[in-house]
Amino acid sequence: MKLTEQQIENALKELKGWEFGDDAIHTSFEFNNFKEAFSVMTRIAFEAEAQQHHPEWTNVYNELSITLSTHDAGGVTEKDIEMAKTIEDIIDAD
Amino acid sequence: MKLTEQQIENALKELKGWEFGDDAIHTSFEFNNFKEAFSVMTRIAFEAEAQQHHPEWTNVYNELSITLSTHDAGGVTEKDIEMAKTIEDIIDAD
Numbered sequence: 772m773k774l775t776e777q778q779i780e781n782a783l784k785e786l787k788g789w790e791f792g793d794d795a796i797h798t799s800f801e802f803n804n805f806k807e808a809f810s811v812m813t814r815i816a817f818e819a820e821a822q823q824h825h826p827e828w829t830n831v832y833n834e835l836s837i838t839l840s841t842h843d844a845g846g847v848t849e850k851d852i853e854m855a856k857t858i859e860d861i862i863d864a865d
Numbered sequence: 866m867k868l869t870e871q872q873i874e875n876a877l878k879e880l881k882g883w884e885f886g887d888d889a890i891h892t893s894f895e896f897n898n899f900k901e902a903f904s905v906m907t908r909i910a911f912e913a914e915a916q917q918h919h920p921e922w923t924n925v926y927n928e929l930s931i932t933l934s935t936h937d938a939g940g941v942t943e944k945d946i947e948m949a950k951t952i953e954d955i956i957d958a959d
Contacts, residue, residue, distance in 0.1 A: 778920065780929075784929045805910075805913065805914060805919050808912060809910045809914075811908075812906075813907065816899075819899065820899060820900055820903075825899050826925070827923070827924070827925040828923065828924055828925075829921070829922065829923040830921070830922055831919065831920070831921035832919045837873075863947045
């Protein structure tokens with residue numbers, strides 16, 4: 772079920788560096804180089820596949836931008852918050 | 866060295882589905898699912914790292930869009946054409 776803006780903002784307070792906009796949540800990261808960026812992408816890819824919830828993401832060299840939303844719900848759901856937490860855990864472990 | 870528009874158009878004739886625009890070349894692919902898209906991305910990533918020439922690319926689920934340009938040259942160079950050929954070989958082998 773689509774979360775309200777208030778619910779989303781509350782959830783994002785427990786995460787670092789995510790913003791809400793255009794019915795989706797967004798973040799971006801900078802790594803030391805492409806290899807590090809793509810290594811993190813690979814870890815995220817496995818988790819996305821396991822959760823059957825996939826990001827829209829753009830990479831160029833050491834930069835990675837990620838957008839999460841739930842297409843079927845037309846906005847942000849618990850699935851996105853969970854995926855955002857997973858991504859944060861992966862980045863923190865890096 | 867930056868290629869002329871004519872040189873780029875000639876080179877693209879030998880490739881499938883690439884277009885020139887905004888001082889870069891672009892293509893996009895659709896796969897059966899995320900796993901297949903990301904598998905191809907992984908193969909491309911290794912080649913990009915080997916060639917030390919990295920794409921700007923966006924993935925969402927089974928879709929992959931790729932833009933190639935040579936930042937230092939401010940346009941398209943032989944490096945981009947070579948990378949485009951590499952990507953085509955990877956896709957064709959898939």
